[in-house]
Amino acid sequence: MSSASPAAAPDVTNPDVVLVVDFGAQYAQLIARRVREARVYSEIVPSTMPVQEMLARKPAAIILSGGPSSVYAEGAPRLDRALFEAGVPVFGMCYGFQLMAQTLGGTVDNSGAREYGRTDLHVSKSGSTLFEGTPAEQQVWMSHGDACSAAPEGFTVTASTGVVPVAAFENDEKKLYGVQHHPEVMHSTYGQQVLEHFLYRGAGIEPTWTTGNVIEEQVAAIREQVGDKRAICGLSGGVDSAVAAALVQKAIGSQLTCVYVDHGLMRKGETEQVEKDFVAATGVSLKVVDAEQRFLDALAGVSDPEEKRKIIGREFIRVFEQAQAEIVAEAAGEHGEQPVQFLVQGTLYPDVVESGGGTGTANIKSHHNVGGLPEDLEFELIEPLRKLFKDEVRMVGQELGLPEEIVQRQPFPGPGLGIRIVGEVTKERLDLLREADAIAREELTAAGLDRDIWQCPVVLLADVRSVGVQGDGRTYGHPIVLRPVSSEDAMTADWTRMPYDVLAKISTRITNEVADVNRVVLDVTSKPPGTIEWE
Numbered sequence: 001m002s003s004a005s006p007a008a009a010p011d012v013t014n015p016d017v018v019l020v021v022d023f024g025a026q027y028a029q030l031i032a033r034r035v036r037e038a039r040v041y042s043e044i045v046p047s048t049m050p051v052q053e054m055l056a057r058k059p060a061a062i063i064l065s066g067g068p069s070s071v072y073a074e075g076a077p078r079l080d081r082a083l084f085e086a087g088v089p090v091f092g093m094c095y096g097f098q099l100m101a102q103t104l105g106g107t108v109d110n111s112g113a114r115e116y117g118r119t120d121l122h123v124s125k126s127g128s129t130l131f132e133g134t135p136a137e138q139q140v141w142m143s144h145g146d147a148c149s150a151a152p153e154g155f156t157v158t159a160s161t162g163v164v165p166v167a168a169f170e171n172d173e174k175k176l177y178g179v180q181h182h183p184e185v186m187h188s189t190y191g192q193q194v195l196e197h198f199l200y201r202g203a204g205i206e207p208t209w210t211t212g213n214v215i216e217e218q219v220a221a222i223r224e225q226v227g228d229k230r231a232i233c234g235l236s237g238g239v240d241s242a243v244a245a246a247l248v249q250k251a252i253g254s255q256l257t258c259v260y261v262d263h264g265l266m267r268k269g270e271t272e273q274v275e276k277d278f279v280a281a282t283g284v285s286l287k288v289v290d291a292e293q294r295f296l297d298a299l300a301g302v303s304d305p306e307e308k309r310k311i312i313g314r315e316f317i318r319v320f321e322q323a324q325a326e327i328v329a330e331a332a333g334e335h336g337e338q339p340v341q342f343l344v345q346g347t348l349y350p351d352v353v354e355s356g357g358g359t360g361t362a363n364i365k366s367h368h369n370v371g372g373l374p375e376d377l378e379f380e381l382i383e384p385l386r387k388l389f390k391d392e393v394r395m396v397g398q399e400l401g402l403p404e405e406i407v408q409r410q411p412f413p414g415p416g417l418g419i420r421i422v423g424e425v426t427k428e429r430l431d432l433l434r435e436a437d438a439i440a441r442e443e444l445t446a447a448g449l450d451r452d453i454w455q456c457p458v459v460l461l462a463d464v465r466s467v468g469v470q471g472d473g474r475t476y477g478h479p480i481v482l483r484p485v486s487s488e489d490a491m492t493a494d495w496t497r498m499p500y501d502v503l504a505k506i507s508t509r510i511t512n513e514v515a516d517v518n519r520v521v522l523d524v525t526s527k528p529p530g531t532i533e534w535e
């Protein structure tokens with residue numbers, strides 16, 4: 001018997017994995033998403049991975065991402081030439097393109113005066129593998145100071161710009177392709193088409209990957225992993241834990257028990273959605289812990305945001321651990337010792353990549369471990385979403401028949417409305433904020449804006465009062481802040497330019513319907529400098 005650790009299980013339903021080699025910056029994740037949008041499975045690997053290891057995965061193609069380095073800089077990431085000689089189709093973008101050019105004997109200049117941002121690309125060979133069916137003049141997005149001035153031998157130059165003579169090159173015989181721009185960003189008008197041309201025409205990959213494959217694959221893998229043991233899952237009301245739980249439920253049915261801690265800081269209707277609609281849709285066995293009073297007591301008299309976060313986090317872990325222990329004890333009565341061996345977590349692919357786990361080797365256990373584990377009990381993790389992006393998780397949820405309100409839910413912070421009240425958290429204030437938030441959500445949905453807005457925190461400035469007039473009387477009420485933001489990943493955000501009439505309707509309804517609120521204000525700050533949440 002060999003003592004070596006077992007190799008990763010083969011991807012039975014997705015033999016066509018495309019590896020995206022990450023040269024830094026934030027492009028690799030976007031490229032991987034775009035490849036999957038083209039219905040081809042992709043994974044990100046670090047540029048430090050030895051080429052032999054990449055090839056050992058037998059990828060259907062390899063994409064080299066952009067990155068901030070210059071190929072001339074000392075310590076800049078390099079690539080073993082063997083990558084281009086293995087017969088695997090390769091597509092280089094931006095830095096990946098320059099590296100490919102340099103490695104194969106072309107010339108890369110770093111004279112500086114290059115294009116950034118929106119640029120006009122001139123396609124000089126219209127029927128080429130990459131550009132067929134796209135216009136001779138098209139807008140692309142550039143983001144690098146270096147550029148290629150001479151293509152390597154054997155390559156045909158297929159596009160240029162006003163200042164860059166070699167903005168794309170192709171070698172059909174060797175199946176090697178490259179572009180100076182970023183096809184993965186929205187501002188490259190035909191970017192997705194160019195990427196798909198590489199995948200389908202250049203690399204000959206069939207677009208067959210779907211989230212349906214993921215469900216089948218995961219259900220089989222979870223059954224195999226869990227056997228006849230039992231699993232437990234904490235539900236937060238958010239998309240990730242709901243979809244992870246539904247997937248595990250599909251695989252092992254009543255061997256799974258879910259726990260939902262109702263901390264009283266949820267928005268209107270959300271607890272009921274989990275208690276009724278989620279259970280109805282999945283048939284999951286759910287333990288709901290009503291801990292509202294416990295959280296209110298712990299938060300009484302506390303206004304400091306950091307202090308509030310700490311209290312909510314601490315109480316959450318205590319309540320969750322207690323519920324876990326109860327479930328384990330109950331199951332032990334019925335099923336013998338150590339009956340619950342698995343803990344389900346809704347870890348997503350960006351968490352895995354960002355914690356250095358893109359290779360599948362890093363340990364990310366602590367990353368999402370919100371519940372904390374009892375010390376005397378060791379759980380193995382089940383993370384059925386760890387290869388998926390958020391939008392794919394939503395698709396899986398939809399296919400599993402989860403309620404639309406859960407699947408399409410916008411991001412909501414773990415500490416809930418507790419951090420959307422500026423000031424002390426009390427039951428009255430929570431109820432008031434719940435009403436205002438429900439009105440805003442209702443009107444945004446009615447106006448069809450849910451998909452345009454990343455999230456719209458509604459905030460109560462509980463420590464602020466101002467004078468107003470309503471009916472015949474003077475009022476002295478609180479302001480409500482609307483914080484609609486547009487974002488791709490919450491790292492940066494801009495305030496959403498929402499239609500005035502929708503804002504007007506929300507404002508009128510909130511001031512009419514929510515007692516003690518006499519003003520609605522709009523937050524017009526981007527992130528940075530503001531954060532998305534007020535606290």
Ligand code: XMP
Nearest residue numbers: 411412413414415455490527531532533534
């Ligand atoms: P900020 O306010 O830092 O928020 O711009 C960025 C994103 O993170 C969410 N957020 C949280 N999510 N637990 C969470 O699960 C938290 O404590 C938390 N705080 C902020 C926020 O809603 C936004 O999407």
